[in-house]
Amino acid sequence: MLQRILFVVSATGESLRAAPIVSELALCTNAQIIALNVVDSTVAQRVVTATGSTVTDLFVKLEQDGWRYLFDVEDMAKSMGARIVLLQDEGYPEATVTSAARRFKVDLVVVPRSRAAGMAQSRIERMAMALIDRLDCPVMVV
Amino acid sequence: MKLSDYLTEKTVEAQSSISGSSRILERLVDLVEAPKAFMDSATLLAEIKQREKLGSTGIGEGVAIPHVHLKDVHEMRVAMLTTKSPVEFGAVDEKPCGIFIMVVAPDDDRDAYLNLLSAVSGLMRREHVRKALSSAASSGDILKVLREAERA
Numbered sequence: 001m002l003q004r005i006l007f008v009v010s011a012t013g014e015s016l017r018a019a020p021i022v023s024e025l026a027l028c029t030n031a032q033i034i035a036l037n038v039v040d041s042t043v044a045q046r047v048v049t050a051t052g053s054t055v056t057d058l059f060v061k062l063e064q065d066g067w068r069y070l071f072d073v074e075d076m077a078k079s080m081g082a083r084i085v086l087l088q089d090e091g092y093p094e095a096t097v098t099s100a101a102r103r104f105k106v107d108l109v110v111v112p113r114s115r116a117a118g119m120a121q122s123r124i125e126r127m128a129m130a131l132i133d134r135l136d137c138p139v140m141v142v
Numbered sequence: 143m144k145l146s147d148y149l150t151e152k153t154v155e156a157q158s159s160i161s162g163s164s165r166i167l168e169r170l171v172d173l174v175e176a177p178k179a180f181m182d183s184a185t186l187l188a189e190i191k192q193r194e195k196l197g198s199t200g201i202g203e204g205v206a207i208p209h210v211h212l213k214d215v216h217e218m219r220v221a222m223l224t225t226k227s228p229v230e231f232g233a234v235d236e237k238p239c240g241i242f243i244m245v246v247a248p249d250d251d252r253d254a255y256l257n258l259l260s261a262v263s264g265l266m267r268r269e270h271v272r273k274a275l276s277s278a279a280s281s282g283d284i285l286k287v288l289r290e291a292e293r294a
Contacts, residue, residue, distance in 0.1 A: 032197055034234055063260040071256055078196055085197040085234045088263045103202075104234050 002029040011065040018112035023082040037066035039090040094130040148220035154281035170244040173221035200233025
């Protein structure tokens with residue numbers, strides 16, 4: 001029986017599309033959703049180099065964008081009656097999600113798929129494969 | 143947006159002896175001075191408890207951020223409390239919490255709400271900040287720790 005579902009929330013519409021599915025799954029199994037947004041520090045460094053913004057400014061923007069989507073996911077889960085906890089962390093996404101999954105002893109990790117082509121899509125696929133390799137619990141792409 | 147901008151010595155309590163998650167929430171509602179901004183304390187407490195039922199706002203590493211956004215609220219209110227001994231709060235990492243930050247925000251100002259929560263989340267990820275807050279002896283010391291951390 002699922003007790004905890006780790007839902008990886010990216011600052012994209014795909015997370016909002018996946019949120020009702022995750023909420024429904026949580027309701028069916030009486031599981032708690034742990035919605036985790038990871039501020040990708042590698043992306044931040046690359047953007048800083050390319051744009052000349054400061055690291056602090058960029059991190060603040062990424063954190064705020066992340067919270068925006070976390071709140072939207074929370075609202076959706078709440079409206080369906082699902083239990084949810086919101087978290088934000090920073091680091092390399094695969095490693096951070098793996099660490100969170102182990103630390104919180106989750107039963108399932110859900111990763112929203114990207115409808116984008118090319119690099120964005122392969123990034124999601126890489127994350128899902130990395131999580132499958134590292135974790136004992138199932139990984140679901142929605 | 144800085145957490146310390148929303149706190150005063152009146153809305154911060156250090157080294158509280160309160161135990162029990164329910165009493166912690168009651169004390170935070172007292173500190174946040176609900177009637178000044180909006181609603182009566184009993185209604186706010188009910189809303190906060192309802193949010194906690196959905197899922198603990200204990201985000202791990204001893205920190206909890208009970209938060210609500212409500213349509214009857216007309217200004218953002220924040221309160222903070224640290225406890226002498228950590229309290230069982232149903233946190234996601236199953237560790238007790240010793241740092242509590244309550245955020246009550248207007249429903250129609252989501253941007254300010256999420257900006258503040260992201261600022262709080264960023265601060266609380268730093269272990270040295272959490273340690274300094276946990277050991278701060280007074281509300282003045284807590285505010286000092288926050289201001290120094292926000293400058294860094």
